[in-house]
Amino acid sequence: MAAQGPVACSCKLTYFPIAGACEKVRLTFHMCGKEFEDNRIAFKDWSSLKPSTPYGQIPVLQITYEDGRVHEFAQSGAMVTWVVRNFDTTRKLYPEHDIEKVTLIEEVRGLSEDMYRAWGPSLYMGMGRHQNFGHPEDWPAKDETVKMLREKFLENELPRYCGFLKTHMEKNNGGAADQGFLCGSEVTIADLIWLPQLRYFQAGIADHVMQNIKLRYYYNEFVLDDKCFCCCAVRRSVALLISFVTPAFLIPCRR
Structure with missing residues (x-):
């Protein structure tokens, strides 16, 4: 409601x-x-x-x-x-009065959950939870396996999911992937959900992944307060920075 x-x-x-x-x-x-x-x-x-x-x-x-x-x-x-x-008094972030729009938002939201599941094994094994995946506590191959899984994710899964995002950007913004947002001309919770997830891969947090890529940003007249990693609080005049990655925008960045 x-x-x-x-x-x-x-x-x-x-x-x-x-x-x-x-x-x-x-x-x-x-x-x-x-x-x-x-x-x-x-x-x-x-x-x-x-x-x-x-x-x-x-x-x-x-x-x-x-x-x-x-x-x-x-x-x-x-x-x-x-x-x-x-x-949300504007009823734009999650417009439940528009069943088609809110269904689209939930679809894009689900893609975020799918990508997180694809990333999950390498994330949790890197955090020392490899026993949850059937490996012994003393597992000499852990670091090598985590590196291999993360590099494969970078090579296959990240471009695949970001390709899905580009498709949504094009489809929902008149064919222009660098215009508007994931579900159309207005920011929705789909953008707010995807933004931190993509920033994670850009921020130099994950071992083995961040040594290999930079992400290209689309600014779309919005800016982000990088100091606190949150939107500026001035609603309607300043919103957020949206970043999207597609295979064509993966730029080698080996240190």
Whole structure:
């Protein structure tokens, strides 16, 4: 159900001091013009906080209503949807009154989840969770395998998914891949979800991947506040930087 007016409440968003799974939620708050407490906890404090979280993970969003009621929930995708339904007075980020548009948004959103699943094995093995994939704790080939998986992802999966994005850009913007946004002329939550995911591969965070590529940006008259990795809060005048990658835009950058 689309927002009928901003809900009177305060919002506390808890996550680590990184972009990660939380960045799309931060972006959505900023795009909706809703102030929130951006509670960034130190990694050293996570073990003491973990038992109190719904699923032993963050982000967690805590809502405090005017009457004192407190509601807390997890899952970043649910948070994005909750924020736009309650605070997007323009009804453009997630236009539920337009069933075809919102279906398109969900389709593009699903592509983001698909790419994350493709990246997941190399990510989690690199984090030392290789036993979850059937490998012994003492596994001498771990580093070599992680490098191989990430390079294959770069060679095959990243260009494939970014090709899908280019197709959507062209199809939804009159044939021009460098105009508009993923689902048309207006920013939607599909862009807010994809933006941090693509920035991750550009930011020099992932070993073996970032030593090999740079990403080309489309600016589309929007800018991003790189200092805080969130949208500037001036809604309607300044929004965000959108970046897209296609096979043709993969530029070798070996250090």
